[in-house]
Amino acid sequence: MTDSALTHRINETRQSRREGAECWNRFMEFLDSREAANCMFRGVSDIGHRLRPKSGRDNAVSPNGYDALRERRLFNSFKRRARVHLSGHEPSDWEWLALAQHHGLPTRLLDWTSNPLVAAFFAVATQKDSAEAAVYSVRVTDRMLVDTAKETDPFAVEGVRFVIPMVNDARLLSQKGFFTVHNPPDADWLPPNAERNIFKIPAKAGGYFRRKLFYLGIDYAHIMADLDGLCQSLEWQYRQGIAVGKVSY
Numbered sequence: 001m002t003d004s005a006l007t008h009r010i011n012e013t014r015q016s017r018r019e020g021a022e023c024w025n026r027f028m029e030f031l032d033s034r035e036a037a038n039c040m041f042r043g044v045s046d047i048g049h050r051l052r053p054k055s056g057r058d059n060a061v062s063p064n065g066y067d068a069l070r071e072r073r074l075f076n077s078f079k080r081r082a083r084v085h086l087s088g089h090e091p092s093d094w095e096w097l098a099l100a101q102h103h104g105l106p107t108r109l110l111d112w113t114s115n116p117l118v119a120a121f122f123a124v125a126t127q128k129d130s131a132e133a134a135v136y137s138v139r140v141t142d143r144m145l146v147d148t149a150k151e152t153d154p155f156a157v158e159g160v161r162f163v164i165p166m167v168n169d170a171r172l173l174s175q176k177g178f179f180t181v182h183n184p185p186d187a188d189w190l191p192p193n194a195e196r197n198i199f200k201i202p203a204k205a206g207g208y209f210r211r212k213l214f215y216l217g218i219d220y221a222h223i224m225a226d227l228d229g230l231c232q233s234l235e236w237q238y239r240q241g242i243a244v245g246k247v248s249y
Contacts, residue, residue, distance in 0.1 A: 020208020023201060027135075027209075030199045031116050038140045040112040040162065040178055043123030046131040047200060054106040056185030066186035071108070072155060078105055094148045098165045098179065102172060108154070108185035112138075112162070115176040117218045124206040124213075125220070133201040138162075138191040146181065157181050160189050170225040211242065 042051070055071045078100050091099065101109040113119050116135065123133035146161045163179045165172060182189060191197055201209060213219065214237075221233035237243050 016204050017208060019202070020205040020212075023205035024208060024212055027120065027199055027201075030135075030137075034116070034137050034139070039116075040114060040138045040140055041116045041119035042110065042112045042136045042138075043119035043121065043133065044136070045123060045126045045133050046128065047134040047198070048131075050188040051110060051136070051190065052188050053108045053110050053180075053182050053185045055108050056182065056187070057106075066184070068184075071106070071185070074106065075100065092148070092166075093152065093154055094163065095166055097154050097181075098163075098172075099169075101179065102169060108182050109163070109179040110182065111175075112178045112180060113176045114178060117213060117216060118175050118223055120201070120209055121213050121218045121223065123201055124209045127201070127203060127206040129203050131203055133203075133206060135199045135201070136191055136194075137197040137199070139197075154181055155183070158183050171223070171229075174225045175223045210236075211240070214242065 044051075055074075056066050058065070075097065079096050082096075082099070097107055097109060101107045101111070116137070119135045123135050127133045140162050144162050146157055146163045148163065148166070151157055160180050160182050163181050165177060165179060171177075180189075214233075219233045219236070220229040223229065224232070
C-alpha cells in the first residue's frame with residue numbers, strides 16, 4: 001500500500017470514528033428523554049424491515065400468504081411435540097407461545113426489550129454495510145398491556161398489545177425481554193408517534209456502536225447467556241482484533 005493510500009485509509013477511519021461518536025452521543029440524548037421504566041425498545045438491522053411478526057410475513061407459514069388456521073395448527077403441533085423437552089408445571093398458552101418464539105417458531109409475537117442498549121446491539125450486530133439500522137421506542141400505557149391472567153387466549157387479543165413474559169429462561173432475562181402480540185399478524189405496525197420515536201443508525205456508525213456496546217458489556221456472550229453466544233462474541237473479537245491480547249476477557 002502506498003503512503004497516500006495508507007493516509008487516505010487512516011483519514012477515513014478517523015472520520016468514521018468521529019461520525020460514530022457523534023451518532024452515539026445523539027443516541028444518548030435520545031435515551032435521556034426516555035428514561036421512564038415504561039419504555040420498550042426494539043432494534044432492527046435495516047429500517048426497511050417492517051414491524052410484523054414472523055407468522056404474518058410472506059411465505060412464513062403458507063406459500064399462499066398468511067393462513068390463520070395453519071398458524072394455529074403449527075402452534076398446537078409445537079405444544080404436542082415439545083412436551084418431551086419440558087418438566088414441571090403445564091405451561092399456559094402464553095408461556096407456550098413465548099417459548100415457541102424464543103426457539104424460532106413463526107408466531108404472532110415480536111421481541112422487545114426494556115434495555116435500549118440491548119435493542120441497539122440487535123440493530124447493529126447484523127447490520128449490512130449499506131443499511132440504515134434503527135431503534136424503535138414505545139412508551140407503554142396500561143391499556144396497551146395484556147393481563148394474561150384474564151386474557152388467557154393469545155389468539156383472541158385484538159390489535160397490538162404488550163405482553164410481560166413469564167418464561168423461566170436465562171436468555172430472556174438477560175435481554176430484559178418483552179413481547180408484542182399482533183392480531184392480525186400479517187399487518188405492518190407503526191408505534192405511536194413513530195417518526196419521533198425512531199432513532200436511525202447509519203451504516204458507518206454501526207461498527208462504533210458495536211465496539212462501544214462491547215465495552216459496556218452488551219454482546220452475544222452476555223445477552224444470550226450460553227455457549228453459542230460466547231462463541232459468537234469471541235468470533236467477532238477475533239475478526240475485529242478487539243480484546244484478544246494477553247490481557248483480555
